[in-house]
Amino acid sequence: xxxxxxxxxxxxxxxxxxxxxxxKDGEVxxxxxxxxxxxxxxxxWRDVHVHRTRQQGMGLRLSAAGRWVHGSTTRxxxxxxxxxxxxxxxxxxxxxxxxxxxxxxxxxxxPDPPIYDSDFAFRNVRTKIxxxxxxEHAARDSGATLEVLTYEDHVGQTCIxxxxxxxxxxxxxxxxxxxxxxxxxxxxxxxxxxxAYSRRSQDVLQRxxxxxxxxxxxxxxxxxxxxxxxxxxVFDGHTGAQWVMLLxxxxxxxxxxxxxxxxxxxxxxxxxxxxxxxxxxxxLPWGPGSRPVDDEGTLSQRTLVVSAGxxxxxxxxxxxxxxxxxxxxxxxxxxxxxxxxxxxxxxFHLAPGTADAAALAAGIAEGLLVLGLLNPALDRTTGRxxxxxxxxxxxxxxxxxPVTPVILSxxxxxxxxxIDLVGTDLAFHLPGWGAPSFRVAEMDIMAA
Amino acid sequence: MLSREGIDGIxxxxxxxxxxxxxxxxxxxxxxxxxxxxxxDVHIDEEEGxxxxxxxxxxxxxxxxxxxxxxxxxxxxxxVASTLRLAPxxxxxxxxxxxxxxxxxxxxxxxxxxxxxxxxxxxxSGAFAGRDAVRAARASYYYAIQEVCxxxxxxxxxxxxxxLCSARLEVDAARGDSHHTAMGALGGSGERxxxxxxxxxxxxxxVADRAVAFLEAPPPPAGVFPxxxxxxxxxxxxxxxxxxxxxxxxxxxxxxxxxARLGEAxxxxxxxxxxxxxYTGGYxxxxxxxxxxxxxxxxxxxxxxxxAYLHNRRTARRHNCPPTGNGRRQxxxxxxxxxxxxTVLLPGTTPAEEVVASVARGxxxxxxxxxxxxxxxxxxxxxLHEGYLIEKGRLTAPVRHGLxxxxxxxxxxxxxxxxxxxxAMLGLGYCYKHxxxxxxxxxxxxxxxxxxxxx
Numbered sequence: 011x012x013x014x015x016x017x018x019x020x021x022x023x024x025x026x027x028x029x030x031x032x033x034k035d036g037e038v039x040x041x042x043x044x045x046x047x048x049x050x051x052x053x054x055w056r057d058v059h060v061h062r063t064r065q066q067g068m069g070l071r072l073s074a075a076g077r078w079v080h081g082s083t084t085r086x087x088x089x090x091x092x093x094x095x096x097x098x099x100x101x102x103x104x105x106x107x108x109x110x111x112x113x114x115x116x117x118x119x120x121p122d123p124p125i126y127d128s129d130f131a132f133r134n135v136r137t138k139i140x141x142x143x144x145x146e147h148a149a150r151d152s153g154a155t156l157e158v159l160t161y162e163d164h165v166g167q168t169c170i171x172x173x174x175x176x177x178x179x180x181x182x183x184x185x186x187x188x189x190x191x192x193x194x195x196x197x198x199x200x201x202x203x204x205x206a207y208s209r210r211s212q213d214v215l216q217r218x219x220x221x222x223x224x225x226x227x228x229x230x231x232x233x234x235x236x237x238x239x240x241x242x243x244v245f246d247g248h249t250g251a252q253w254v255m256l257l258x259x260x261x262x263x264x265x266x267x268x269x270x271x272x273x274x275x276x277x278x279x280x281x282x283x284x285x286x287x288x289x290x291x292x293x294l295p296w297g298p299g300s301r302p303v304d305d306e307g308t309l310s311q312r313t314l315v316v317s318a319g320x321x322x323x324x325x326x327x328x329x330x331x332x333x334x335x336x337x338x339x340x341x342x343x344x345x346x347x348x349x350x351x352x353x354x355x356x357x358f359h360l361a362p363g364t365a366d367a368a369a370l371a372a373g374i375a376e377g378l379l380v381l382g383l384l385n386p387a388l389d390r391t392t393g394r395x396x397x398x399x400x401x402x403x404x405x406x407x408x409x410x411x412p413v414t415p416v417i418l419s420x421x422x423x424x425x426x427x428x429i430d431l432v433g434t435d436l437a438f439h440l441p442g443w444g445a446p447s448f449r450v451a452e453m454d455i456m457a458a
Numbered sequence: 459m460l461s462r463e464g465i466d467g468i469x470x471x472x473x474x475x476x477x478x479x480x481x482x483x484x485x486x487x488x489x490x491x492x493x494x495x496x497x498x499d500v501h502i503d504e505e506e507g508x509x510x511x512x513x514x515x516x517x518x519x520x521x522x523x524x525x526x527x528x529x530x531x532x533x534x535x536x537x538v539a540s541t542l543r544l545a546p547x548x549x550x551x552x553x554x555x556x557x558x559x560x561x562x563x564x565x566x567x568x569x570x571x572x573x574x575x576x577x578x579x580x581x582x583s584g585a586f587a588g589r590d591a592v593r594a595a596r597a598s599y600y601y602a603i604q605e606v607c608x609x610x611x612x613x614x615x616x617x618x619x620x621x622l623c624s625a626r627l628e629v630d631a632a633r634g635d636s637h638h639t640a641m642g643a644l645g646g647s648g649e650r651x652x653x654x655x656x657x658x659x660x661x662x663x664x665v666a667d668r669a670v671a672f673l674e675a676p677p678p679p680a681g682v683f684p685x686x687x688x689x690x691x692x693x694x695x696x697x698x699x700x701x702x703x704x705x706x707x708x709x710x711x712x713x714x715x716x717x718a719r720l721g722e723a724x725x726x727x728x729x730x731x732x733x734x735x736x737y738t739g740g741y742x743x744x745x746x747x748x749x750x751x752x753x754x755x756x757x758x759x760x761x762x763x764x765x766a767y768l769h770n771r772r773t774a775r776r777h778n779c780p781p782t783g784n785g786r787r788q789x790x791x792x793x794x795x796x797x798x799x800x801t802v803l804l805p806g807t808t809p810a811e812e813v814v815a816s817v818a819r820g821x822x823x824x825x826x827x828x829x830x831x832x833x834x835x836x837x838x839x840x841x842l843h844e845g846y847l848i849e850k851g852r853l854t855a856p857v858r859h860g861l862x863x864x865x866x867x868x869x870x871x872x873x874x875x876x877x878x879x880x881x882a883m884l885g886l887g888y889c890y891k892h893x894x895x896x897x898x899x900x901x902x903x904x905x906x907x908x909x910x911x912x913x
Contacts, residue, residue, distance in 0.1 A: 053711035385830035391637035417913030
């Protein structure tokens, strides 16, 4: 199934219809894709789920008398479009005027990061199942049982047009693999998960994913009890990405961030150790969030958010940038066609350092290598970070036994200042967030 | 939408499968977001589409589309049929011809946007009144109509009309370097779903009072304490502590601590837990599940004894038992999974005030935040958003922003007091599992857990 829809013609027809019904300005976001999801489920039985999906959706931002309203639909027929345009405009009366919101104007040629690799997506189902079975065998070889393994690919095109004459259109692919393994040891059952996201297939079908999941499952079986206290903590790339995801929200120049975050008042100031460089890069080759333009048509860019510990930029969409008197960083993001653009990330990550991942434990007399975080939270107003964690105890520089789950807590500013070593092993374990392994000099660990 | 004859045609095209099913959905919703008194966003959302499933010899073929044109449907049916060819032919049987009634999905669906902005604005405005520390107030209102139709190769035809509504408020207070955000929500499903104006204004007052009251509260002391969870704490404790572990897919994979334990004592005798897909006004209530099975009230734990698991059609078939009406999906682009609906702990016998009075030193949880569980190990973690110290049987200093950690099966065994009052309204939540988010409801009376790690 390949989409052959004339997305540009359709977008123009929608804007014309909106104009006829009284819209002053408008933006059409169209997304069409075909995809395949294959899931292996293994238990007392074994199922293979093969799911073909064809998705189409339109998000519509319209203004009438300075009031903006958003509509969305999957009905792209003539009737469907007539309905949603009329219904959306009728709702505009309920909105308050929003003078700070304007749509982007056309700009120079967009960047062209590599984001399209349809070769594997168009291969037959049996080939894909065989690739997944290779991962299933790898799990078995590691002494674990594969519980669930999901592979997903999508081939699509996105088109953004607005009444300022902006037209942006690009084709893309996305691939992801998620797996969970189960191990049983000394009467304890534990699962470990791993995931990978990329614009190309070769980055996600990796044996190392299985190794990571098995290690995380094993870490969950810990019976070694700790004494509560302050210890050095090493995050692996998987848990590091979870922390980076929570952290990224502090750098959004949206309404909530502007009122809540202390960091917004510290542009140009040192907020982290010199080992910390945080980047949002919409042009990263094959990055899961890479694209030529953001979801309102502004060119994607590489934004240095924190450079060697100093806060340089906040992430903006067009509205936030106007409010700050700045230029959009190309960070308008839609969760799907159903939601209007908000400030979001493309490929937000902690830049890799120079330390070998295995060397991060060196020099630690006693500390924790965190391999699993359950329910991590970072309070945007107080900066307090806390999470339940599983992992391996580090003793005299060597990784030792799994520990019983603990509560980790710290303040985000203390964590940023305390990162003293960063590994080279950057990977995107979450769709839009990545991290290499890194070490925090000291955190509170509370044990039962 | 598709006619009955069109659905018949699709099922006949898949007559080589052991089981075939068509899921049709139409959804219209609006959402209003206010910041201060400004209506920041008004969203209108419409969706319609189809998911077609066929099962043969351990292979589940599924295809879904938003494109309900003849060619779009044909493409979708072809995708399912071509996948089915991967299955060994020996298990394939022909379907019988079905009979049934006309679908109810042709009715026009109109969502009236309108009158809900002013009460919301009044609520937000009321949050500021007389409270100097309040810096910001946000509110959102969500109203949705979903119509689903399920037809399958078992001669079953079912349709459902679902209405959901919720109002959520967040109030930020600040004084010096101290900040606090308090949250609250109202809503439900069905005829009782619409949020009353007066209730919304009361909620705004209550949330604003909490934002100020907890402004300078410290984190809870770290350590192992008796913990009392208020019946009003909006917590999904049982959803996380055992609900996921009782979903039959986890049980089948061996990744639940409740595997093969039907009939065993898995909880304190004070615990009777039900999953009720028909709970009046519950946020997850419906007439049928997303496989067309009528919803039901399933007693999961009966006075401490494990009584049932939650099934969709596929897990029920493997367990040789009837489905429990828990086959749920996010929408037509997703396969149904065994999922909880409204998970409710039934009242005990102790007056709520005696539960608090029984604790010499401990933590009282007034508002729980997000929770998460690892079904295999049973480990669970909750955010303590707002609470109080309990000293000599009385609530004393407020505390906030802690974490509560325990093990679900051990928590269930250890609960030693359950109050005699049912929750006035179920909590409204969203549950995420295997890439799918569905609405859930949850509630419990006030309970005491003798030992939990607080940090």
